Amino acid sequence: MNSRPMKSANQTYDLLICGAGVAGVAAALEAGRAGLRVGLVEKTILPGGLATSGLIYVYLPLCDGHGRQVQFGLAEELLHLSLKYGPGSVPDWRQGRDGKARYQARFSPASFVLALDEALEEAAVEPWYDTLACLPIMDGERIAGVEVETKHGRERLEAPCVLDATGDAELAHRAGAPCERGTNVMAIWALEVSLAAARRAVEEEDGSPLLRVFTGSWGRLPEDPEANEPWTGLDAQDVTRFVIEGRRVMRKHYAELHAQGGETAQQNLYPLMVPSQAQFRTTRRIVGQATMQTGDHTRVWEESVALVADWRQAGKVWEVPYGALVAQKVRGLLTAGRCMSSSGDAWHATRVIPAAVATGQAAGMAATLAVSQGCFPDEVQAEEIQRGLDAKGIPYRKSQVGLDAS
Ligand SMILES: Cc1cc2nc3c(=O)[nH]c(=O)nc-3n(C[C@H](O)[C@H](O)[C@H](O)COP(=O)(O)OP(=O)(O)OC[C@H]3O[C@@H](n4cnc5c(N)ncnc54)[C@H](O)[C@@H]3O)c2cc1C
Numbered sequence: 001m002n003s004r005p006m007k008s009a010n011q012t013y014d015l016l017i018c019g020a021g022v023a024g025v026a027a028a029l030e031a032g033r034a035g036l037r038v039g040l041v042e043k044t045i046l047p048g049g050l051a052t053s054g055l056i057y058v059y060l061p062l063c064d065g066h067g068r069q070v071q072f073g074l075a076e077e078l079l080h081l082s083l084k085y086g087p088g089s090v091p092d093w094r095q096g097r098d099g100k101a102r103y104q105a106r107f108s109p110a111s112f113v114l115a116l117d118e119a120l121e122e123a124a125v126e127p128w129y130d131t132l133a134c135l136p137i138m139d140g141e142r143i144a145g146v147e148v149e150t151k152h153g154r155e156r157l158e159a160p161c162v163l164d165a166t167g168d169a170e171l172a173h174r175a176g177a178p179c180e181r182g183t184n185v186m187a188i189w190a191l192e193v194s195l196a197a198a199r200r201a202v203e204e205e206d207g208s209p210l211l212r213v214f215t216g217s218w219g220r221l222p223e224d225p226e227a228n229e230p231w232t233g234l235d236a237q238d239v240t241r242f243v244i245e246g247r248r249v250m251r252k253h254y255a256e257l258h259a260q261g262g263e264t265a266q267q268n269l270y271p272l273m274v275p276s277q278a279q280f281r282t283t284r285r286i287v288g289q290a291t292m293q294t295g296d297h298t299r300v301w302e303e304s305v306a307l308v309a310d311w312r313q314a315g316k317v318w319e320v321p322y323g324a325l326v327a328q329k330v331r332g333l334l335t336a337g338r339c340m341s342s343s344g345d346a347w348h349a350t351r352v353i354p355a356a357v358a359t360g361q362a363a364g365m366a367a368t369l370a371v372s373q374g375c376f377p378d379e380v381q382a383e384e385i386q387r388g389l390d391a392k393g394i395p396y397r398k399s400q401v402g403l404d405a406s
Pocket residue numbers: 018019020021022023024041042043044048049050051056057058059060131132133134165166167168170187188189217277278279280281336337338339351352353354356
C-alpha cells in the first residue's frame with residue numbers, strides 16, 4: 001500500500017505543472033526522473049488530456065514521411081507507452097518512402113491512461129487530480145505558485161518554477177503574460193462499438209479492429225445563429241454550445257444509421273463513450289520570447305530544443321526555439337504543448353501529441369536547470385538544454401538527423 005502522507009494545504013514543490021495533458025506529463029516525467037519534486041495539477045481524474053479524456057487516439061508521426069525518424073526521447077517513449085496495455089503495435093513504417101506509411105499509431109485511450117499512471121508513479125511525480133488550477137500567486141513579476149480548488153476548498157501550491165500546460169494558457173493569461181487567441185472548427189471524436197468490427201476481429205483473430213472511433217470535424221453549423229463567429233473555447237457558453245452541438249450531430253448520425261437496420265441497427269452499432277474534454281484545437285497560446293510562424297519549417301534556430309515532424313506533409317520538419325516555451329512579462333513561467341508560442345501554420349504543426357510531448361520534455365529540462373541553478377527559466381541558456389538533450393541522444397537540429405534547412 002502507498003504510504004505517501006495525506007497532502008495538506010500550502011505544499012511546496014520544485015516544479016508545479018498545471019495540466020496533465022501529454023505536454024504536462026512529459027515535463028513531469030523529465031523533471032521527476034531528474035530528481036525534482038513535481039506537483040501535477042489536473043482538473044479531470046486522468047493523465048493525457050485530449051489524448052485520453054478527449055479520445056484523440058492517433059499518435060501522429062515521429063518520422064518525416066520518407067523513412068527517417070526525426071523525433072526521439074519521450075516523444076518515442078510515450079508512443080510505445082500508448083500501446084503497452086494493448087491493442088496493437090507500431091506498424092512497419094520504414095517503408096514510408098512513398099510518403100504514406102509513417103511512424104505513428106492508434107491507441108486505446110484507457111490503455112494510455114494506465115501506462116501514464118505507471119510512468120508518473122515510477123518518476124515519483126505527485127499528481128493532484130480533480131483539482132482546478134485557479135489563480136496564479138504573484139510576487140511582483142514572478143509567479144510563485146498557484147491557488148487551486150480541491151475537495152478541501154482553496155489551497156496554495158507554491159514552487160519557484162511553474163509550467164502552464166493547460167492547453168489554453170490559462171495561468172499565463174491570468175498572470176498577465178501576453179497571449180493570442182485561436183479559432184476552432186466543430187469537432188467530435190467518440191468511441192463506438194460495431195458488429196462489423198467484432199466480426200473482423202474474429203476473422204483476423206486480432207482484437208485491434210474493436211477500437212473504433214466515430215470522427216466528425218466541420219465548420220460552424222448552418223443553423224447556428226452566430227454562424228460567422230468562430231468557436232473560441234474560452235468561455236463557458238462557447239464550450240457548452242460546442243459540446244452539445246457535437247453530441248447533437250452524433251445523435252443524428254446514429255439515428256439515421258439505426259433506421260437503416262441490418263448491420264447498422266441499434267444493437268449492432270452504437271456509441272460507447274463520448275469525450276469528457278471539449279475537442280478544441282487552438283484556443284489561446286502565449287506570445288513567448290520567440291514565436292514560430294508560418295514558413296518556419298525552413299528556419300534554423302540557434303536555440304532549438306526540439307524537432308517536430310509535420311503530420312500533414314512528408315519532408316516537412318520544424319525546429320522549436322526555446323523562447324517559444326518562455327512567457328513574456330511573467331518570470332518563473334514556462335509553457336509547453338498546444339499553448340506554446342506558435343502561430344499560423346506553425347501552430348497546427350506544434351499542437352499535436354508528439355510535438356506536445358517533445359516541448360514538454362524540453363520544458364521539463366529547462367525547469368530542472370532553473371531549479372538547480374536557482375534562476376528563472378528565462379535565464380536558462382538554450383545551450384544548456386541542448387547539452388542535456390545531447391546526453392540523452394535526442395536530436396534538436398534538422399542537421400542532426402541528416403536534413404538540411406529546407
Ligand atoms: C478534434 C481534434 C483532433 C485531433 N487529432 C489529433 C490527432 O489525430 N493526432 C494528434 O497527435 N493530435 C491530434 N489533435 C491534437 C492533440 O490531441 C492535442 O493538441 C494534444 O494532445 C495537446 O496536448 P496538451 O498536453 O498540450 O494539451 P491538452 O491535451 O489540452 O491538455 C491540457 C490539460 O490541462 C487540463 N487543464 C486545463 N485547464 C486546467 C486548469 N485550470 N486546472 C487544471 N487542469 C487544467 C486539461 O484537463 C487537460 O488535461 C487533435 C485535437 C482535436 C481537438
